Amino acid sequence: MDTIVPTLPRSTEGLSQSASRGEGPPTSMRFLESLKVKVMPPTAGGVQIPREALCDKICASPAKVVLVRAPAGFGKTSLLTQSFRMLEARGVTSAWLTLDRSDNDTSRFHHNLTKAVARLGVDARVDPISALASWQGPFALFLDDLETVYEPAVLGWLREVIDQLPHGCRVVIGSRNLPALGLARLRARGQLCEIDTEDLRFDLRETDKFFGQRSAIRLSIDMLDQLRRKTEGWIAGLWLASMALERSHDAADFIERFSGADIGVADYLAEDVLASQPEDVRDFLLRTSILRQLDASTCQAICPRVDCEQMLERLDAMNLFITPLAGKTRAWRYHSLFADFLRTQLVRERPDDVMRLNLAASGWYESQGRVVQAIDHAIEGGDFPQAVYLLDKYAEPYLEQGRMRMLARWFAALPPALLDAHPFLQVMALWAICFTQGPWVAMQQLETSRCIASDDPGVRANVAALRPLLLAMQDRYEEALEAGRVAMAALPTGKPFADSLLLNVTANVLATLGEEHEAQRLLDEARREQGSSAFNRMYIESSEGLLDLYGGRMRQATARFQLAVDATRQTSYPHSHGNAWAGVLFACTLYEADKLEQADRLLNVYLPLARDIGLPDHMIMTHVARSRIAFVSGDVESALLLLTELEYVGHLRQLPRVVASAKLERARVLLLQGNSAASLDELRRANDEAVWGRERDQRLPAHDLEYYALAKLRWELTFGDVHSALPLIAREMAAAESAQRYRRLLKLRLLHAIGLQRAGDLGAAVKEADTVLRTASEEGFVRLILEEGPAVAPLIQCYDALSREQAGALRNPILSEYVQRLLKVLGPAPEVGNSGLQEPLTRSEIRVLQLLAGGDSNSAIANKLFVSDSTVRTHLRNINVKLGAHSRTQAVATARRLGIIR
Incomplete structure (x- = not known):
């Protein structure tokens, strides 16, 4: 069963090139040819992706009607075609009819339906309904593109067909909208099986498979996932993106910029969706494209002369790239690419309306107390004084909630001169910059801002807390401690957020410098000062969690890190949007507990944030943990690539500790591969006395377990x-x-x-x-x-x-x-040499082991031995079985111990 990616807009579907130009055979012959196309499922072609689960759902359903409903380009026809073939393979006779606007003529529809069901062996020339009702045995009637039919008489015929269906028979419908076929009654009776947009979206596995067939360009899983999220699994969107990627020189840059404004997507949507809408629908779509969420009252504010409740219900029935949102009130959103396209069209066709519509939306949201949306639309409408007015009132509460990225986005959109005139907002912006762009950028802007010389007590309190934090984040702990102690002399300032954060920062610095008892005292004081700040709760729990971790209290540390992540979580997705400060620590405790899949998923979210912010310990921990997970799974190339990236970032940020950490971990990888000389060489390169001498006097999260002296001892135990x-x-x-x-x-x-x-x-x-x-x-x-x-x-x-x-x-x-769990992972070890193995290794298998020990990947081994990747994988499976190994590294180590390889 295959999904065939749509390649043509509806206007040319089913027609040959000559027929679409009016050339070729006489009219009667062309009619017969077009009828033949209408009563046969489309021929498979192009890129084909299996969708067995959905096909099986259609074919196994006992319902009288199966409705596959989704907007254009979601693969409805392809799914129906697959199901048609699956049913026939199972011995169920099936008939097909592709509908179009001409089928609104009742006589023409009668004729087409008669020809379609004739394939069942039914003589339906007089009355196809009665003929179908009297059919003995199961059959399926497939009706595709039903949204093109709106004539009440034709729809009445179809309702009658459904009502008269014999037991075990079904009608399978493909449609963009909700057909008027009395489906509510069928749904209530359990006689309706529905497959909607959510079911049809490509998941990551299908996206990977699609690009594997469609494009010669190899994309990483992260890039594929980013593209899938941007298209929301819309098959046509992925297909259009794949075409554009073939012309792009930088895949990562293209994916980052890809949107509904892309020419291929825009042309598709303009021709196949927007152009076919009535003028009132088209006007409503363009106006409301500025909204992130669609509900009747919000839409009414910018479309006052429209019955918005009725219009939204109409769009929902039409399934026009509109997705319902969960909640008590009826609300929707546009598909992200469709929304991008509509906004681009609005700017192109009605540029003067963009500001007016946004300001109307901002005013309405402010009147409803929905401040985030009010600020968003004020900025998008260019009313910056109104945005500043709202930020003056609400920036600090949002800061206390830890909503740094949202604040950073708003402040970046304001004119710098306007922000300079408001020092309190300027210091709020510095907090947001610190936690989104890193301490170096924030420190540079702090030194050149008007905040330092401000007479405002609130500004001074925030600057006093901000400076030691920025120093600590730059690995300048001694300077941070001095700044923190000077600032604490002025406590309390009457600003709970700044005071609590100052205590937090100083406690963290003291813990790093080994003064644990004083750090604990300050953390207790910070708890009393934190007020309602979710961000400070996150910081306190993270700092206490680190103290627990150093003390070997892993379960307590994990609980604290989870509480810290939850403190700033903004969505219902578990632990993926909490602050990266706590999120990295929580993900690393999941890694320690051997919950590798969950840890990798979170680290995938937090790694870019840690890299952007530039915290040395967080950068080291995220890269090293992801590298180790990749290594455990056998992906040595990805493991080493992550370490190379860490080393590069360390050089870029001029952080010697980050560079040395990348080399230290690379030495560990080489040691596990059995490469003593290369591992020792990498250890020597990692031996930066300025780094490790300082580490001996500090407690740094990234080096509690991995530091140079320990790594050298591990090498001596293994090879020395x-x-x-x-x-x-x-x-x-x-x-x-x-x-x-x-x-x-x-x-x-x-x-x-x-x-x-x-x-x-x-x-x-x-x-x-x-x-x-x-x-x-x-x-x-x-x-x-x-x-x-x-x-x-x-x-x-x-x-x-x-x-x-x-x-x-x-x-x-x-x-x-616990011991049995460890043994299950480690596996048994054979105790005899190659000649004494129950099944000795072949010469080819020994050669594969030798290359594996040298650090070669599967593909590199295949190239050197002139064999395929699958042959290498077969050799590795055989090697593991014969040696009783469960991983590549264990196989190499066992072979060395047995003397099979050196």
Whole structure:
């Protein structure tokens, strides 16, 4: 079953080129040819995407009527065609009729329907309704493009056909609008199966498959998802975008700019949708295109001479790219590309109306207390003084809610001279810039603004809180502490948001510099000062969560980070739109709990925000976590690409710690691949004493577990001198315990246990592992263990075996389940060489392993061995089976241990 992407507007569907020009055979012959086209489903062609689930829903439905209803370009005809073929493959005889405006003539419709049902073997020349009613056995009658039929007599005939259908028979309808066929009665009786726009939209998997067939241009999953969201899964929109992409030199830039104003989309919608509408509908569409949400009262404000309630119901029945919104009141929105197209048409045809309509909308929204929409339309209408008037009243409450991007968007749209005349709004803008464009941009604008010299107490209070925050975000913690202590001398200022944030920032800086008790005292004080600020609640919970994490209290930290994200969440989508400050921390705790899919989804949202804001720790944590998730899934190329991007951003922002972190993580990847020389070389490149010397005196979230000294010890345990590494690990453990950094201590104890086992001290290794595993199981640490890769597998397997030999050692069900969970991921390890394997590796499989150990991707291996990608995947599956491995890295490590490869 295939979805065939629509390629022609309705005016040319079903006609040959010669017929559409009036050339070719005589009229009677052309009529017969066109009739033949009308009574046969379209021939498959072009790009074809399977939609088995929807087809099966149509074919398996017991309903008398199946209605497939959606706007133009959503693949209705393609779905009907697929279903037609599926039914026939299942032995159900089917008839097809494509309708057009000529079918509003009753005699012509009677003739066409008679010809269509004749395919069923029914002699319907006298009365097709009676002939169908007397048919023995199941059949299906497909009626496509029913929206072209409006004649009451013809619709009455169709109602009669439906009423007289025998048991087991059905009518399958494709239509842009809701046909007047008494469907409410059928729906109430359970005799109507409906497939609408939501069902027909392409999901990400289908979008990926479509572009895989349609375009020679390879798009990343993120780019495909962005394009799918822009088109809202509209198949014709994706098809038009694919055509334009073939002419574009920069796919990412094209996707970013793609909208309903794109020439291909605009031409399609102008020809196939807008041109066919009555003048009153067309006028209403253009006027209301400025609105984000359509309801009768709002539309009435800009269309006073129209019965807007009736018009909206009419548009809904016509299904004219209008989507209902959930809620108590009847409200809709236009499809995003359709809205873009309409606004472009409005500017082109009626430029003078744009300002007038926006100002009318702004005034109406203000009268209703809907301030966000009022400000939006005031700015879009060019009434900047009105926007400033509203922002003076509402900017601070929105800041307290954490709505930084919305504020940044508004302030960026205002003329700079107007903003300069309002210092309080200027400092509000600086907060928004800080959390959307980063501290460097905000600091530069603060230094050149009029805020610093302002006599306004509110402005001074905000500047006092803003300066230490900007310094801390730039990794200048000592300067931030000094600025924070000077500012705290003036507390309280009477500005709860600024005062609480100042306490928060200073507490965060103190925690980073190791003064945990003083930090906790300030956080407690900040809670008392926070007032109703959701943003400050987010900041407090995030800071306390970090203290919990350093202390090894992972479950408590996770709960705090989730509360922090929820504090600023603006939509119903779980944890995807909270502030990035807390969101990154929450996503990383999900990663630690081994909830990789959920963590990756959130990190995909937060990574661009973290990169734009430029917080060093957040940039490092997002890139490293996503890189590790990609590596675990076997996508080594994506894992390394993320680290290259992190290093590039570090150089761009002149952040040596970010650069060194990218190199440190690349060394870990190479170590897991078994490449000792390359891993050591990368470690040497990461060894920036200015960075790691400072890290020893600070508590930085990105380096609680990953820092140079630990990475060097891991390399020594894997490739170097285990005996010389053990006392160094013990020294690091003592330092971590003294500083009460219990999460770091847990990681060091794990490395210590691995080293003890490799040194032959099995009893001490198991004892150390017991301490680690009991704590990890209680607090939910999972990746902390698994990240050590194949090196940790023998330790866990040995611990499990010895514990089982000792009666009652694993009575703790939480610990027992936890160990088995780890073993399930790590898998068993064979203990014999290649010749002693139950099924030895072939020469080709050993060569694949050697290339894999060198860091080659599947495609690189295929090129070097002159085989296909599928052959490489087959070799890898066979290798994993023979070695008892569950991942690429485990297979390489096992092969090295067995001496199969070096």
